[in-house]
Amino acid sequence: MSAPRRAWRAFVLTWQAILRDKAALLLFFISGIIYSFFYPLPYSTETVRRVPVAVVDQDQSALSRQLIRYAGAHPGLVVAGVSTRPEDAQALIWQGKAAGALFIPADFSRKVLAGMQPEVEVSGHGSYPLLNKVVLNGLAEVTGTVSAGIELKRLGAATPSGMQAEASRQPLTVEALPLFNVREGYASYVVPGVMVLVMQQTFLLGIGLLFGSWASDKSFPYGQDAAAYCGALTAFALVVVLNALYFFGFVFWWQDYPRGGNLAGTAVLTLLFAYSVAALGMLIGMFFRTRERSMQLLVATSLPIMFLSGLTWPASAIPLPLRALGALLPSTAAIQGFVATNQMGASLHEVRTELAMLLGLALVFAVVGLVKWGRMPARR
Numbered sequence: 001m002s003a004p005r006r007a008w009r010a011f012v013l014t015w016q017a018i019l020r021d022k023a024a025l026l027l028f029f030i031s032g033i034i035y036s037f038f039y040p041l042p043y044s045t046e047t048v049r050r051v052p053v054a055v056v057d058q059d060q061s062a063l064s065r066q067l068i069r070y071a072g073a074h075p076g077l078v079v080a081g082v083s084t085r086p087e088d089a090q091a092l093i094w095q096g097k098a099a100g101a102l103f104i105p106a107d108f109s110r111k112v113l114a115g116m117q118p119e120v121e122v123s124g125h126g127s128y129p130l131l132n133k134v135v136l137n138g139l140a141e142v143t144g145t146v147s148a149g150i151e152l153k154r155l156g157a158a159t160p161s162g163m164q165a166e167a168s169r170q171p172l173t174v175e176a177l178p179l180f181n182v183r184e185g186y187a188s189y190v191v192p193g194v195m196v197l198v199m200q201q202t203f204l205l206g207i208g209l210l211f212g213s214w215a216s217d218k219s220f221p222y223g224q225d226a227a228a229y230c231g232a233l234t235a236f237a238l239v240v241v242l243n244a245l246y247f248f249g250f251v252f253w254w255q256d257y258p259r260g261g262n263l264a265g266t267a268v269l270t271l272l273f274a275y276s277v278a279a280l281g282m283l284i285g286m287f288f289r290t291r292e293r294s295m296q297l298l299v300a301t302s303l304p305i306m307f308l309s310g311l312t313w314p315a316s317a318i319p320l321p322l323r324a325l326g327a328l329l330p331s332t333a334a335i336q337g338f339v340a341t342n343q344m345g346a347s348l349h350e351v352r353t354e355l356a357m358l359l360g361l362a363l364v365f366a367v368v369g370l371v372k373w374g375r376m377p378a379r380r
Contacts (some may be wrong), residue, residue, distance in 0.1 A: 001280075003225075003227040004225075004227070004228040006223060006225060006228050006231065007227040007228065007230050007231035007234075007345055008231060009228070009231065010222050010223070010227070010228040010229070010230075010231030010232045010235070011231040011232070011234055011235045013020070013221050013222065013232075013340070014231070014232045014235035014236060015235055015251075017210055018206075018210070018222065018239070019208070019209060021213070023209055024206045024209055024210055025055040026205075027202045027205050027209065028202065028203065028239050028243075029239075029242075029243070031202050032198065032199065032202060032243050032246065032247070033246070035198050036195070036246070036247060036251040039191065039194065039198075040187050040191050040255050043186050043187030043190075043191065047069065048076065048131060048133075048134045049076050049134075050075075050076070050077070050078045050131050051076060051077055051078070051099050051100070051131050051134045051135055052077075052078050052079075052092075052097060052098045052099060052136070053077050053078070053079060053080060053084070053096075053098055053099065053100045053101060053102060053135055053138075053139065054079075054080055054082075054088070054089035054092045054093065054098040054100070054101045054102075055068050055071065055079055055081070055082045055083075055089070055101070055102045055104070056082075056083060056084065056085070056086050056088070056089050056102070056103045056104065057082055057083070057084060057104045058084050058103075058104060058105055058267075059104050059105065059107070059108040059109055060084070060108040061109035062109070063108065063109040063112060063146075064104045064108055064109060064152055066144050066146065067102075067104060067120075067142065067143065068082060068102075068104075069139065070145055071102060071138075071142045071147055072140065074138050074141065074142055076134045076137070076138040077134070077135070077138045077139070077142070080092055080097050080098045081098070084102065086101075089101040089103075089218050090263075092235035095126055098125075099128060099131040099132065099134075099135050100122070100123055100124040100125060100131075100132070100135030100136065100139065101121075101122075101123050101138065102120060102121070102122055102139050102142075103120060103121035103122075103123070104120055104198045105118070105119065105121075108120065113184035117379055118156065122135075122136060122139040122140060122143070124136045125365060127205065129162045130155050130186070137244075139243035155182065156370045186223065186368055187255070187257070188257050188258060190311070190312065191255070191257060192257055192258075192338065192339055192342065193309065193311040193312075193335045193338075193339055193345055194306070194311075194333055195247045195251070196273075196334050196335045196338055197302065197305060197306055197309065197331050197335065198320075199240060199243050199244065199247070199277070200277050200305075200329075200330060201298065201301070201302050201305070203239065203240055203243075203277050203278070203281055204234070204277070204280065204281045204284060204294070204298055205294050205295060205298050205299070206281075207236060207278070207281030207284070207285045207286050207294075208237075208281065208284055208285040208293065208294025208297075208298060209283070209284060209291055209294050209295070210285065210292055211285030211288050211294075212285070212288035212289065212290050212291040212292070212293050213291045215288060215289045216291060217288050220340065220376050222373075222376070224374050224375075224376060225374075226370060227371075229282075229369070229370050229373045231361070232282065233275065233278050233279060233282060233366065233369075234278075236281060236282065237271075237274040237275045237277075237278040238274070239271075239278075240273065240274035240277050240278060240303060241270055241271070241274045242271045242272070244274070245270075248266060248270075248338075248342060252342075257343075258343040258344075259342055259343065259344030260343075261341060261342055261343055261344055261346070262341040262342070262346060262347060262348075263347065264346050264348070265337075265341035265347065265348045265351060268340045268344045268348060268355065269334065269337045269338055269341060269351070269354070269355065271338075271360055272355060272358035272359055272362060273330055273334040273338075275361075275362040276330040276334075276361040276362035276365060277330050279361075279362055279365035280330060280361070280365045280371055282365075282369050282373075283365050283368055284298075284370040286369070286372045286373065286376060287288060287372075303333055305326075305332075307323060307328055307354070308323075308326030308329065308332060309326060309329075309331055309332045309335045309336070310326070310332065310335075310336060311335050311336075311339070327357060328361070330358060330361055330362075332357075333353075333354040333357035333358050333361075334354070334358060335350075336354050337351045337354035337355065337358070338370045340354070
């Protein structure tokens with residue numbers, strides 16, 4: 001039998017094995033579909049809103065009540081309670097009924113009328129970073145708005161018109177335009193990277209499951225030649241490509257995440273990522289002797305791999321040995337590359353490091369895997 005025919009036979013055998021094995025079919029296709037809908041669901045609102053805050057108003061003046069009204073009107077905040085005692089605000093925070101507090105001192109309005117600069121205290125619950133950010137930023141915006149109104153009134157008394165007063169108050173205007181995370185939400189930031197990790201981990205599990213089944217049943221279906229290896233490798237890589245098309249082509253559109261920045265670059269990265277993951281999965285799978293071993297060894301690795309990728313934890317803050325370890329995983333280069341090309345529109349030249357890493361990993365895993373492949377007991 002010629003080499004192309006042996007490669008095609010291995011390609012067909014691989015797809016037959018995938019379609020006949022319910023667990024493999026679940027990992028390769030069904031799990032990605034389920035994950036694509038249920039993982040982004042908690043982040044579907046993208047931003048945190050209506051976070052409860054407690055207010056301690058020891059001034060009890062018209063100006064302090066205006067500050068409280070502004071806090072209640074802020075889209076990210078809701079006033080959970082107003083009191084003159086700091087202990088009441090602390091109790092609301094401990095009970096989980098408030099995520100922060102605004103403290104208005106007794107001399108707040110007096111200092112304002114005297115032309116002095118009063119101080120208000122803003123505090124947040126540090127145990128919940130997202131809520132803490134909304135509380136601190138929201139209360140800072142509220143106090144800034146009230147402060148600007150006071151300053152405009154003072155300037156208006158000394159200038160002929162309100163427009164001149166506003167120009168004196170803010171001679172330069174700033175317009176913030178988020179470029180790549182247009183909603184400035186958590187889902188748009190983390191989900192595109194996590195999906196790449198999901199693809200890698202589910203495929204490693206699925207390939208390991210198939211190889212473990214063949215080893216335990218002593219029924220390895222392939223020949224030991226390079227053509228059969230290339231055919232099986234291409235079949236597994238095609239599974240990765242199909243899932244990438246689903247995630248990047250449908251899920252990101254359905255969830256309305258930033259997408260389509262550089263389609264050509266994303267396609268090249270997809271091809272290299274598919275072959276590197278397939279080669280790694282086959283290399284690892286050839287060491288498994290039971291069907292369940294892939295689950296036992298690979299499930300617990302997802303979270304460490306996520307941190308090593310540099311997406312949720314800055315790469316500059318990762319120790320050099322761990323960075324070197326992360327470079328051995330296709331997901332590290334793929335996450336950075338896909339986010340750059342698909343979300344930010346980076347060119348192939350700008351992601352040349354990630355492309356070189358994926359190409360190198362694919363070649364190394366394929367060469368080492370081919371050596372191990374030649375020692376596998378073929379079915380007679």
